[in-house]
Amino acid sequence: MTFLRAGGVLALLLAVARAADPRPLPDWPAVEAETLQHFQAIVRMDTSDPPGGEKPVADYLREVLTAEGIEVKVFALDPNRPNVVARLRGTGKKPPLLLMAHTDTVNIDPKKWTHPPFSAHREDGFIYGRGTVDDKDNVAINLMTMLLLKRSGVPLDRDVIFLAEAGEEGSVQFGIEFMVEKHFDEIAAEFCLAEGGGVRRTGGKVQYGSVQTTEKIPNRLRLVARGVAGHGSVPLRSNAVVHLAKAIAAVADWRTEMRLNETTRAFFERLAAISPPEEAVRYQSILQGDESGAAQEYFAVNVPFYNSMIRTSISPNIITGGYRVNVIPSEVEATLDVRALPDEDMAAFLEQMTKVINDPAIEIQRAPGHSRPGAPPSRLNTEAFEAIEAGIRRHYGVITLPTMSTGATDMAYLRQKGIQCFGIGPMIDSEDGPRGFGAHSDQERILEEALHLFLKFNWDVVLDLAAARP
Template sequence: MSTTDLPASEEAQREVVDLCAELIRFDTSNPTSDERACADWVVARLAEAGLAPELVESAPGRANVVARIPGADPSRGALLVHGHLDVVPADPAEWQVPPFSGEIRDGYLWGRGAIDMKDTVAVMLATARHFARTGTRPAREIVLAFLADEEAGGRFGAHWLVEHRPELFAGVTEAIGEGGGFSYALDDTRRLYPIENAQRGMAWMELTASGRAGHGSSPNDENAVTDLAESLTRIGRHTFPVRLIEPVRALLAEAARLKGVDIDFDAEDLDAELAELGHVADFMQVVLRNSANPTMFTAGYQTNVIPGKATARVDGRFLPGHEQELIDTIDALLLPSVSREWVNHDIAMETTFDGPLVDAMCAAVRAEDPDGHPVPYCNPGGTDAKAFTKLDIRCFGFKGLKLPHDLDYGRLFHGVDERVPLEGLRFGVRVMTRLWQGC
């Protein structure tokens, strides 16, 4: 029996549900709380299994945990496995269950963070505890990182560690985190497993319109509110052209092959061609092009006063290789009275879909789900991976989560009644164990 054939321990599969429930019960809402109590708990769970974790605070309460598991082949670069401890806030009045209860109901574990991403943190913990308790060596060294502040950009988490404690990641050449490795129903029996090897970049901007203040009853052709509203309307109604980057093309091509659909990816009307893929094309719409959406508007202080200034926020995202196109387009859509400055500007990233780690991720999925088909994937959002690329670490998104076909996974992210299937957690432990043994 090869190491990649070894099953995950029954104990790890049993305890992953309890670990995830305990994690959910820590209210690590960002920005309304902190991660320290949860991080202390993670340290204790790793230490009792025999590991030597280090807790690192970037600011009071903003806590990160890093630990290492020695590998069978010390000559190989280490694999970083990272997850974040913080979650977005939740309004209990909107939920069927209290969002920080970790309640089990109908075969699911409910609570804020159940899929973003305390499920993966629990899988990391359960797998690490299994390896440490049994003395099992992964194929290469594993560096575990449980991080703060991802939901607010990682300023107190991944980015802080990369800037201030880069030695914690010495020897790491590749990484896996959130953003991929979940199942997506292709049809009644088959599933795609998008494995993230690209991310869109982030271009959050504040727009400021400067005009002439005046009385609300008087004509004013230099009205800052009007100019800003017109600029925002232009941006919000603009459709960027399709830019078919390689990970997107590869996923769509594999979906077309599996469904027996002939797609001409060079067609002038690609949207019409992709419509033949049905819900798969809908799933991929968000990564076919750049995007920019107005999200906030602030102006004025009295109904009868035209303000001299108005401000707004826009969430811009760009595909790898197409950042300048986004910037040039936004600037062309703004009226002359409107200026732009960055609120949060972060890179797009892309790596090739090849190598031993990719092979190991694909093999782990196929071993546990013979009807699963791993494919490359571009994450429309952003993760802590953006920080780790600064250390020349090759980053992927992979969690290993098999979902029921009737569960709308995407809507649960930052949504109401977030929940994860219990069997999905156990599946994740089996996949992660295989990956660590074969990576």
């Protein structure tokens, strides 16, 4: 067969495949205009947490969804902090698909913003505002996906559920904790798509797609040092400040065990395949155990995110104690942010930490504060991961890296209940974070192009997972 004939056959096969594809083709210019309208509307609503007040966004979503004839329910522990659940019903041939996003944002210091934080200001192809990439982008995209599914009338083999939750940014008792404990039947699903991933672009070139398939577990620990109080003019070997300083140095220098799971192993394997040789060697070394420790040390200095991905990490972040310069305090303390690997045995870890500190003047305590439950990573050999991977390849033309988040998301609560959860997100310029334009920053922003491309990607993934097969 000649190349010309082969090309003709291939074109014919593609045309037949497209003709047989039951998925509808939205009017994307009109959809993009509507997406922008909804996105700007919810970014302009101040839902900072603290203090927390997601009701304006919840009311907006309920009104828009109800107007389209979509089934909507509202659940609230606090009437000012409601959770919205919308459902499109399928045949029940497959278990439901859950689309989740949170309507609250971290709070702001308005003096530090060039553009008002709730203006949704558009400039040079960007939209500025608190929540533009955490997480009102996912809220708007999931809203539009539900609207498009309803309008298209595409038959579904699964129910598609949209959960717009409150309280993710530190008040989970009003959001995911409340929904899982009191209303889990309303959101139970086989798969969940939520925040935590994205598509990385550097220097204008797309590098790879990242899908969060597991996350580290936050733990807050206190080191409490006790000694004899006295006059500062007479130094004491029992000085609690000195003992605490040595303990902090000991845990900061402690290289905790390196351990890979299915997600992080796949991450470094795939990263090695697309990296320059000198970088690929380091990733291969990690995969082989890095006996010399050279690759781990390189990460600790140059790529601390990778270093945190391969171990339970410890960051001493708060020190308190003392009240006069001439008084030796009898008690001082430090608070540690410990991010544990999903399979970490914390009781055994604390025993190890006690040995590392090796000082009877130091007591290790668990500090109060919301954590997340531990759960096994979501599996890669699932229909959902394959659909996401295919969507990233289709829309961005790059490889997919399964990723373990070093931060925390509300997917941990769902994974503990057996739901396979995957964190996705829009295209982000890697330069934005260091320049102060990333999530939680004072100039948070998103590319308009990225927002619209994210919807097309999300739409295709949801259709791949939920649309009825002919």
